[in-house]
Amino acid sequence: MNRFARGALAALGGAVAAETLRRLIFSGNGHRYEPWERAPYRDFPNRVLILGGGFAGYTAAKSLCRMTRGRDDVGVMVISRENFFTFWPMLAGCISSDIDTNNVAQPLRRALIRDGASFRRAEVEGLDLEKQCVTADGREFPFEHLVLALGAEPAYFGIPGVEEHAISIKGISAAEAIRNRVIERYEETTLARGDVPDSLLTFVVIGGGATGVEVAAELHALVHDILAPDYPNINPHRIKIVLVDSNPQILKELDPALRRAARIKLAALQIEVRNMVKAKEIRSDRVILSDGHEIPTENAIWTAGARASEKLDDLPLPADERKGLKTDVLMRVEGHENVWGIGDCAATVEEDGTPVPPNAQAAVQEGKVVARNILASIDGREMRPFDYKPVGQLVEIGDNFAVNEVMSVKFSGLLASLFWRATYLYKLESPQSRARIAADWILDLFFDPAVTQIRDRT
Template sequence: MENRVVETDGPKIPYDYLVLAMGSTTNFFNVLGAEKFAFQLKSLEQAVELRNHILCCFEQAAHVKSEAKRKQLLAFTVVGGGATGLEFSGAVSELIHGPLARDFPVLDFRDASVVLLEASDRLLPGMPERLQKYALARLEKMGVDVRFNAAVSEIRGATIRLKGGDSIKSETVVWTAGVSGDPQIPAWGLPTIANGRVAVDKTLQVPGHAETYVTGDLAYFEEDGRPLPMIAPVAVQQGTAAALNILKQIEGKEPRPFEYFDKGAMATIGRNSAVVRVGKRTFTGFFAWIVWLFIHLLYLIGFRNRLFVMLNWSWNYLLFERAVRLIFPVDRESRCHIAGETVVDDQREAGS
């Protein structure tokens, strides 16, 4: 970094100012087998791969004769009780007992299960207790088995082992337990601290490198003695602040300290239900769900996109439908085939 040159696969790129906004990667907390056997939700490709796998599990379950194998195929385990884990658990529960129940009438859906594992003693850390309790009650009403103080020690094939000694048989494990900074940052000579993030000063600059800014999940920025959460609103505001500070430096002015404006937090828990925090006010249920929909529509770019999404949501809501349930090919060689009573997945070695 002393030479102010970015080395790439192609030509070297000199710079006057550098903004590092590389985001984060999934944090597996050194759990053995987690990276190999658990699905992630950090990219569109990963989401499509998981979607394909879920549909394949139902296709396979409709053909197997072993009750134990069928229950294993229809067991969906989510690791991490934050907003992502909560929303996914609610969504997959609705998918199982809604559209898929109609698509697979030969299956007994009492064999299907959704388990949410949380290492601490509560869901949605950082949210008010009222919202945490509502989220738990709502998930349990939807049939989700929520387990607290259930830290995962190992994942091997379709077996999940917990630190308390228990184990779970599940063909599908989704990891939503947390994220960390980009692992290649230390090789660049930048010091990292908690979760592989880079400590920045009040202006989002790297100490000792006034020309280098770090924003988003990669930036470790403390406010009131606590680091800002690794969420999109923080990244958006920091990106704007870094750009304005670079303009100030070009003009010979001092950069301004960054101040985060907390607009609140929200999470959906399936159809007609959500939790929302705005300042000190909290909302739950249908009204919170409407707020969630409105906010997400508002942040879409362009009236046409907003209209299309609103019509699509309305159609799905009125008809109790989900998207077309087709298995799409992905770049990775990961497939699930019907082959007697064995699930074949080239990447995950499921069923081993």
């Protein structure tokens, strides 16, 4: 890390320290256990029930609460199966422990209650449109307006063996599973007598989009920067990382110059990129490719596809299996005046029919607009069609390199990496996570990071 980077990070550290001090000084003024929750949700005449507390659902709830502050006719409840939301853009960083998984889980309950919403941690099971109620964890939750923001999950396209043999990026535990798998392989290698097969030390990441590229780079950081000193008898160059992508180029949604920069960086990290091939089958000891080649591996990682939440299949609403709920430009589910679909579980389109991409910035923008439209509908005002304003794309490749496109400005390298870090720090919801991640990044400049493997012995 050069002096400029150290200076920038030190400045960041100063800001974090100042914020921490401010909080320490001013936090004593409030009551610690004041009752934050407003009147019970069931008592409001207009109950807005939001399913899913991710980027889209959380933003919709927060926006609606802020817009109805001081009103006693609109109640908001969020139901989500976890009491945190996953800050997906930073998840890959958890593989190398560059980012602590606890800081990627953004606490939902307190943030929502402070804003004036109710929160229930429950798994959505069913929907009765006539009774206007949702069933979750065996209980019924009534609504006047319903917002579906259930997100997406990995799609496997019927490829044999993916679900059984590959780790897919379903949530925070996937990052931990990948890190533990690498450590497990190192331990097995240390104990092995005789030759260790290549399949044990080969990692194949399937999918050359932003997630696949970031995962491959984090694997490299784990092997070469973090684990190498702990396993002096293992040659880190025996670890092979292969990135398989069916497109002619990785990161197909980025500008060609940035794609080239990313490709050069991956080559420098000795990550082998294979384009124009698909994984045809995954077995316990190999990945079979569409061009007939086989890669011996016991470590496949799947990042190649996503589909709208499978839960939609159980609900009586019009949905396209891959793209999600069919919605109009106001984000109302087709054929329903009071049911709305946002985020990755909805096939949102703009007025000219352009599909809105499934990403966090679109989900946040949709959350804000849906809140406005629901309130307009309650108040009998005109609603606003959704108009997506893409801000850019940021992809971090390892510790001090990123390829970014922001408002048509393209840049890569260390500055891009610092920009990536500053942007996502700013976007984190929890101030504690923000401070802890910044502090970790600063400490990493002075101490060699180390990882441990925590095994469940219960």
